[in-house]
Amino acid sequence: MKIAIVGAGAWGSTLAELARENGHQVDLWSRRGSAELSTVVERAEIILSAIAMKGVRSVMTQLKGCDLASEVILVTATKGLDPDSGNDVDLPMLPSQVWRTGFASGAVGKPHPAIAILSGPNLSKEIRRGLPAASVVASETLETAERVQAAFSSHRFRVYTNLDPVGVELGGALKNVIAIAVGTCDGLRLGDNAKAALITRGLAEMIRIGTYWGANAATLYGLSGLGDLLATCNSPLSRNYQVGYGLAQNKSLSQVLEALEGTAEGINTAKVLIKLAQQQNISVPISYQVYRLLEGEITPQAAVEELMQRHSKPEV
Numbered sequence: 001m002k003i004a005i006v007g008a009g010a011w012g013s014t015l016a017e018l019a020r021e022n023g024h025q026v027d028l029w030s031r032r033g034s035a036e037l038s039t040v041v042e043r044a045e046i047i048l049s050a051i052a053m054k055g056v057r058s059v060m061t062q063l064k065g066c067d068l069a070s071e072v073i074l075v076t077a078t079k080g081l082d083p084d085s086g087n088d089v090d091l092p093m094l095p096s097q098v099w100r101t102g103f104a105s106g107a108v109g110k111p112h113p114a115i116a117i118l119s120g121p122n123l124s125k126e127i128r129r130g131l132p133a134a135s136v137v138a139s140e141t142l143e144t145a146e147r148v149q150a151a152f153s154s155h156r157f158r159v160y161t162n163l164d165p166v167g168v169e170l171g172g173a174l175k176n177v178i179a180i181a182v183g184t185c186d187g188l189r190l191g192d193n194a195k196a197a198l199i200t201r202g203l204a205e206m207i208r209i210g211t212y213w214g215a216n217a218a219t220l221y222g223l224s225g226l227g228d229l230l231a232t233c234n235s236p237l238s239r240n241y242q243v244g245y246g247l248a249q250n251k252s253l254s255q256v257l258e259a260l261e262g263t264a265e266g267i268n269t270a271k272v273l274i275k276l277a278q279q280q281n282i283s284v285p286i287s288y289q290v291y292r293l294l295e296g297e298i299t300p301q302a303a304v305e306e307l308m309q310r311h312s313k314p315e316v
């Protein structure tokens, strides 16, 4: 199979390695490289985007102008929310929707790719070390999801299919905000009870937002929800966790970002999520404190106090 991977960051490079090991012809594109995007994607049966959220729109605009194979599948592996959409009436766009609407407004007669989402507990550094991992590929049709599953599955990367693309994509995006909260909790040395409470109540927030968005709650209890929460909230490899940990050391956000290797999507996601939650009156107290912490409106210690002093309520 010919596979094009756009985005040669940590995740794109790791997925390229997995696909090459499976015997596919893999071309990797980076905006900094010498290869033309149009050449890299020509005749590709799968185009996988591992672009950070902030670059998705610009790469989509470039890709729209390229000649694509008629049966191509576009797989998005970005874990974020689009900051340039969403208002009182419309939800913000998920990365897959940025791709879909971009292609829908493309030139007449050009093929519209089938779209799939790849998401799960997949810390790229572990996968690069050859350690086993599992992930989920979601699409509106089983046929599309199964084609991507077959392309990436291997003895060390187990890929499940799922027919709830919204749930799978949201699980990967929303957990990053909770990972920042848990990194802060660990940085403050608040203990394992506090950490368990944050992960569990964070999942409740993800389910509240997810079901409002039309996701299936069961999806969020799966790999791209609870699974990814467990990986990122328990690993210093997670950039989002590192952001929270750094803020708990009284570093400023810009100091933390200067030292950070790669992208921490939870910073943008927290902003987009809080705007939506406030517009629609959805309760997300942990994510709200993360947002305030990132905005410099509150100290980590005060955020903990605010969460502990909320009015009493039933668990479910």
Ligand SMILES: NC(=O)C1=CN([C@@H]2O[C@H](COP(=O)(O)OP(=O)(O)OC[C@H]3O[C@@H](n4cnc5c(N)ncnc54)[C@H](OP(=O)(O)O)[C@@H]3O)[C@@H](O)[C@H]2O)C=CC1
Binding pocket: 006, 007, 008, 009, 010, 011, 012, 030, 031, 032, 050, 051, 052, 053, 054, 055, 056, 058, 059, 077, 078, 079, 080, 122, 123, 124, 125, 261, 262, 263, 265
């Ligand atoms: N690393 C991981 O473990 C995992 C990451 N992800 C998700 O994958 C996405 C990428 O993460 P990761 O690879 O780790 O991040 P990196 O920071 O390592 O790479 C980011 C990628 O996005 C590209 N990019 C950023 N801005 C733009 C832009 N304006 N135009 C074009 N390209 C741009 C970068 O290109 P350039 O190199 O030229 O700057 C690079 O290829 C994120 O959404 C992340 O949440 C998902 C699962 C696992």
Ligand SMILES: O=C(CO)COP(=O)(O)O
Binding pocket: 079, 120, 121, 122, 123, 124, 176, 179, 228, 231, 232, 237, 238, 239, 240, 241, 263, 264, 265
């Ligand atoms: O999404 C990831 C693992 O599943 C990567 O997490 P970070 O982006 O926080 O490093």
